[in-house]
Amino acid sequence: MQNKKCYMCDSPATSDEHVPPKCIFPEHKDVKRNLRDNLITVPSCDVHNANKSRDDEFLMVSLAGILGNNSIGYEHYHGKVQRALKRRANRLLDKVFLTKHTLRLGDENKFLDLIFGQPDYARLIDCFTHIAYGVYRYHFQESFNGKIKVFMGFLHSANKNHNAFKAFIAHRAEIDLREKSGSNPEVFYYRLADPDKFGFSLIHLCFYENVNIYVSLMPEGSAPPFDLGMELIKGGIETVVEIEGKQYKFNERNT
């Protein structure tokens, strides 16, 4: 810890912080396997380590129960997450969903409660921003200095552009990203793309082999290029972006 700086700021580090939080990884008693080996830690100051447990639990409840997760995520949801929810009399769910609805599928003997609604977008972005800084620090052994932008590919939206961008970035990532890193990839892994000619790079975070987050990193001092495609999309103009012969359409007019 000596002379090490915090992964988020210039203060001296006083402890190690798990990135992503340890509670995301199921305990042995729930899955009968070791999924907590060689977890990633980064040096952290008191401020950036303090009071993180609430955010950690928030993130755990937000991610583990997502439809489409692998069996590890499913068992985690029915183990540790349910215990956390009961302990806090479901108040945690009100933090995860700003508005929520429940849909019961099946009959009274066998059913599945599907909870959906509007997530706490800002708090999720904040959690993934911290994880991206942590992963960068761990991977390159130095702190990232610049701007980070998070795109949550696992959220569903009625917005067509959101969905087109989700498919586009997933395709782009398959071309640019290097191999998976992380000791327990069924729970969490990350992939990095080398910086492009403008210094931009990309990190893909993946939880339970289903929940995808893409993070773009712009180093301090890099001049963002004028991206005509992005400007057209933001301006609401019908735009088609093509990668390897596949077309992604934005602001498509209804015919």
Ligand SMILES: [Zn+2]
């Ligand atoms: Zn700090």
